[in-house]
Amino acid sequence: MNKAYDAIVIGTGVSGGWAAKELCEHGLKTLVLERGRMVNHGEYPTATKDSWDFEFRGKPSADANAKQHKQSRTGFVTQETTAHWFVNDLEHPYNETKRFDWIRGYHVGGRSLTWGRQALRMSDLDFEANKLEGIGVDWPIRYKDIEPWYTKVEQFIGVCGENLGLPHLPDSHLSPAMPLNEVEKDFRDQISKHYKNRYLTMGRFANLTGDTHHTGRANCAYRNRCMRGCPLGGYFSSNSSTLPAAERTGNMTLRPHSIVSEIVYDDTSKRATGVKIIDAQTHETLEFSAKIIFCCASTVGTTSILLQSKSKRFPNGLGNDSGELGHNLMDHHFRVGATGTTTKFKEVPYTNNRPASFHIPRFRNLKDTEPQPNFLRGYSFQGSASRTDWRRAIKELSYGEALKDELLKPGPWRIGMTGFGECLPYHENKMTLDDTKKDQWGLPTVTFDAEFKENELEMRKDMQQEAIKMLELAGFEDVKGFDTALYLGHAIHEMGTARMGHDPKTSVLNKYNQIHAVPNVYVTDGACMTSSGNQNPSLTYMALTARAVDHAVKQLKQNLL
Amino acid sequence: MDRRMALKNMALSFGFAVSGATIISLFNSCSDEKPTLTSEFFKASDMYNIAQLVDFILPKTATVGAKDLNIAHFVDKMCQHVLDDQQQKEMRLGVAEFSKKFLKITGNSTTEGTQQDYELMLSTYFNVSKDQEKAVFEMLDSDYNTLSNAIKPDYHLYTFMTTVRELSLLGYYTSQTIMELDLGA
Ligand SMILES: Cc1cc2nc3c(=O)[nH]c(=O)nc-3n(C[C@H](O)[C@H](O)[C@H](O)COP(=O)(O)OP(=O)(O)OC[C@H]3O[C@@H](n4cnc5c(N)ncnc54)[C@H](O)[C@@H]3O)c2cc1C
Ligand code: SF4
Numbered sequence: 001m002n003k004a005y006d007a008i009v010i011g012t013g014v015s016g017g018w019a020a021k022e023l024c025e026h027g028l029k030t031l032v033l034e035r036g037r038m039v040n041h042g043e044y045p046t047a048t049k050d051s052w053d054f055e056f057r058g059k060p061s062a063d064a065n066a067k068q069h070k071q072s073r074t075g076f077v078t079q080e081t082t083a084h085w086f087v088n089d090l091e092h093p094y095n096e097t098k099r100f101d102w103i104r105g106y107h108v109g110g111r112s113l114t115w116g117r118q119a120l121r122m123s124d125l126d127f128e129a130n131k132l133e134g135i136g137v138d139w140p141i142r143y144k145d146i147e148p149w150y151t152k153v154e155q156f157i158g159v160c161g162e163n164l165g166l167p168h169l170p171d172s173h174l175s176p177a178m179p180l181n182e183v184e185k186d187f188r189d190q191i192s193k194h195y196k197n198r199y200l201t202m203g204r205f206a207n208l209t210g211d212t213h214h215t216g217r218a219n220c221a222y223r224n225r226c227m228r229g230c231p232l233g234g235y236f237s238s239n240s241s242t243l244p245a246a247e248r249t250g251n252m253t254l255r256p257h258s259i260v261s262e263i264v265y266d267d268t269s270k271r272a273t274g275v276k277i278i279d280a281q282t283h284e285t286l287e288f289s290a291k292i293i294f295c296c297a298s299t300v301g302t303t304s305i306l307l308q309s310k311s312k313r314f315p316n317g318l319g320n321d322s323g324e325l326g327h328n329l330m331d332h333h334f335r336v337g338a339t340g341t342t343t344k345f346k347e348v349p350y351t352n353n354r355p356a357s358f359h360i361p362r363f364r365n366l367k368d369t370e371p372q373p374n375f376l377r378g379y380s381f382q383g384s385a386s387r388t389d390w391r392r393a394i395k396e397l398s399y400g401e402a403l404k405d406e407l408l409k410p411g412p413w414r415i416g417m418t419g420f421g422e423c424l425p426y427h428e429n430k431m432t433l434d435d436t437k438k439d440q441w442g443l444p445t446v447t448f449d450a451e452f453k454e455n456e457l458e459m460r461k462d463m464q465q466e467a468i469k470m471l472e473l474a475g476f477e478d479v480k481g482f483d484t485a486l487y488l489g490h491a492i493h494e495m496g497t498a499r500m501g502h503d504p505k506t507s508v509l510n511k512y513n514q515i516h517a518v519p520n521v522y523v524t525d526g527a528c529m530t531s532s533g534n535q536n537p538s539l540t541y542m543a544l545t546a547r548a549v550d551h552a553v554k555q556l557k558q559n560l561l
Numbered sequence: 562m563d564r565r566m567a568l569k570n571m572a573l574s575f576g577f578a579v580s581g582a583t584i585i586s587l588f589n590s591c592s593d594e595k596p597t598l599t600s601e602f603f604k605a606s607d608m609y610n611i612a613q614l615v616d617f618i619l620p621k622t623a624t625v626g627a628k629d630l631n632i633a634h635f636v637d638k639m640c641q642h643v644l645d646d647q648q649q650k651e652m653r654l655g656v657a658e659f660s661k662k663f664l665k666i667t668g669n670s671t672t673e674g675t676q677q678d679y680e681l682m683l684s685t686y687f688n689v690s691k692d693q694e695k696a697v698f699e700m701l702d703s704d705y706n707t708l709s710n711a712i713k714p715d716y717h718l719y720t721f722m723t724t725v726r727e728l729s730l731l732g733y734y735t736s737q738t739i740m741e742l743d744l745g746a
Binding site: 051055058059060061063389390397398400401404405408 | 642742
């Protein structure tokens with residue numbers, strides 16, 4: 001059983017799936033360890049259900065809510081349609097010195113099954129910012145280093161959207177964009193009329209459109225049920241895409257129910273030799289060895305494993321010479337923006353099944369704009385316009401025939417958009433392990449101690465104000481700003497706790513995502529991020545993973561690991 | 562009510578769990594003047610009042626009404642399984658307050674109430690100006706502990722009536738019958 005492999009991948013989510021595919025396709029015998037249950041592509045229990053098939057029409061029962069009292073803070077992931085993709089908070093507790101919404105699923109595929117599929121490239125505006133502003137540490141890579149890997153990932157996963165030729169939103173390898181509806185097109189035209197450097201475009205989404213062949217997958221059929229899992233494979237998930245590709249090579253051994261508790265370090269060879277796991281079902285401890293290890297257990301999962309991996313050489317956690325492991329925790333801040341309505345466009349035909357939203361790329365603190373007086377960096381907007389349904393009448397006291405018949409018709413158009421803002425890396429924003437509070441497998445639990453600070457708060461003021469201004473200029477009525485839920489984790493883009501950098505004294509990973517002092521351990525999930533940008537980050541994790549595998553394979557060939 | 566239709570709808574609103582007992586009570590309800598629906602959360606007497614309310618909120622017209630889709634049952638089920646302890650407590654206080662006001666306004670108890678009595682109750686509390694409507698939702702959104710004692714009965718009454726209304730809309734507009742209507746929209 002305790003067999004030796006060429007490579008071990010920890011985690012099967014967005015980044016682990018990519019590591020598995022790339023390693024296996026390079027011919028490495030790869031053990032892929034996943035702490036949760038098996039989910040084969042197609043095993044999506046709610047995918048074909050209709051609203052009336054759900055006992056509580058989608059709402060979580062009070063019992064279910066109690067079991068997911070932290071996951072339910074999102075307000076949507078614990079609905080009957082998707083609750084099974086998120087952890088039971090009673091079985092998987094964590095501690096909060098300050099509130100942190102740790103939203104996650106333990107099963108094969110991780111959050112690749114439930115992600116929002118928005119796939120945006122970062123640019124040199126992001127990669128150079130820390131250095132130019134003297135914040136945190138400099139990224140050890142620039143856009144040109146990651147560019148070919150973005151392309152490779154986009155080609156394989158399939159991303160639709162529109163290229164704008166903007167330096168801060170680099171053109172991508174895209175299939176045809178999903179359509180904007182008439183209200184969104186009008187908003188786009190109004191924005192172009194009123195602003196020089198603001199654009200509205202269809203978001204870039206990892207949903208298949210166009211005519212490129214993707215093995216085992218079909219084009220998106222516009223059902224807008226992606227979060228439940230797509231039997232067609234219409235959007236990218238590990239389950240529909242990378243894991244089947246890894247499987248096809250015959251080189252992958254996938255072991256679910258395997259909680260990696262520790263990476264084993266050998267001080268003589270100065271290398272990691274393998275991992276220890278606890279079988280989630282039997283509680284049995286096992287050890288597996290390999291030449292290289294890819295940590296893809298997600299930001300917090302990976303950081304926990306590294307912190308747990310203590311040895312004489314690394315008393316504070318594997319690779320933690322800098323003391324930065326667990327620090328610089330970031331997340332985007334969002335749920336700030338505006339909504340509005342319009343009485344126009346009542347006659348245009350309309351469906352609301354498009355699984356995508358529009359995007360307004362960053363327009364603040366660009367190379368050629370006046371610097372903002374109150375904050376560094378910037379934000380982008382994501383939103384959509386749709387016709388309201390019966391829910392428009394919830395906050396009314398109307399009743400009777402008129403109400404009933406009125407609500408059978410689509411209501412007026414409503415538009416809404418939320419900003420996604422960059423968060424700076426702060427050393428004091430951190431996660432630690434609490435050895436006095438263990439989980440059911442005897443592993444220490446995570447404690448979060450992080451908050452947004454002045455730069456984010458000042459940025460939010462601008463985000464709300466600009467959202468209101470744009471909607472008003474475009475002629476929307478009843479425009480209202482909103483600003484809610486300012487907690488880390490809430491945007492589900494947690495990152496930064498094992499950052500990349502040039503200097504082993506101030507960072508955990510080098511420019512190829514290797515732990516500085518343990519080069520056969522690669523960390524390629526969100527833990528590696530040196531700054532957050534404002535872009536949804538998963539595309540960057542995938543590109544960095546593919547790039548790191550390429551590096552590892554070359555190093556192995558030269559016997560350097 | 563068409564029994565076969567009712568059965569079909571029953572099965573829908575309950576997913577797979579259609580117990581023998583519920584089916585039988587449903588047959589009974591067709592011959593009864595005042596349906597005695599089995600319930601989980603509300604007392605049988607309260608179920609009568611909810612059935613009346615729901616029927617006025619979403620009456621039968623050219624399209625089916627709430628009664629045809631057994632929405633009262635749906636409301637009861639949601640109150641039992643989806644509302645948390647605090648919300649359930651408020652619903653119980655609310656239904657009691659509703660009965661109290663009902664007697665005061667119509668002179669009848671809720672179980673003796675006629676259709677006109679229910680209509681009167683609804684128009685008294687729901688047929689209000691836009692400003693009053695806004696004030697009602699502001700009250701419901703505010704912190705209960707900051708409300709004066711004079712207002713608390715209104716708070717409970719409106720909690721009950723707006724929850725029944727909202728759950729009725731949910732049950733009705735997300736049902737298969739309504740979702741599959743071809744309205745040419
Ligand atoms: C509702 C939602 C919407 C989102 N929208 C977007 C979006 O539009 N765009 C975007 O870029 N991102 C989005 N995200 C974020 C995105 O899902 C994450 O960035 C991404 O999944 C992270 O990939 P990962 O591989 O690091 O982690 P995950 O996908 O979370 O996978 C980690 C895996 O590791 C396993 N694991 C953890 N610990 C261990 C252990 N000790 N041993 C073994 N296995 C372990 C987990 O069970 C899991 O399967 C969204 C997320 C959610 C939930
Ligand atoms: S919208 Fe497209 S990708 Fe999403 S579930 Fe439907 S068909 Fe699949």
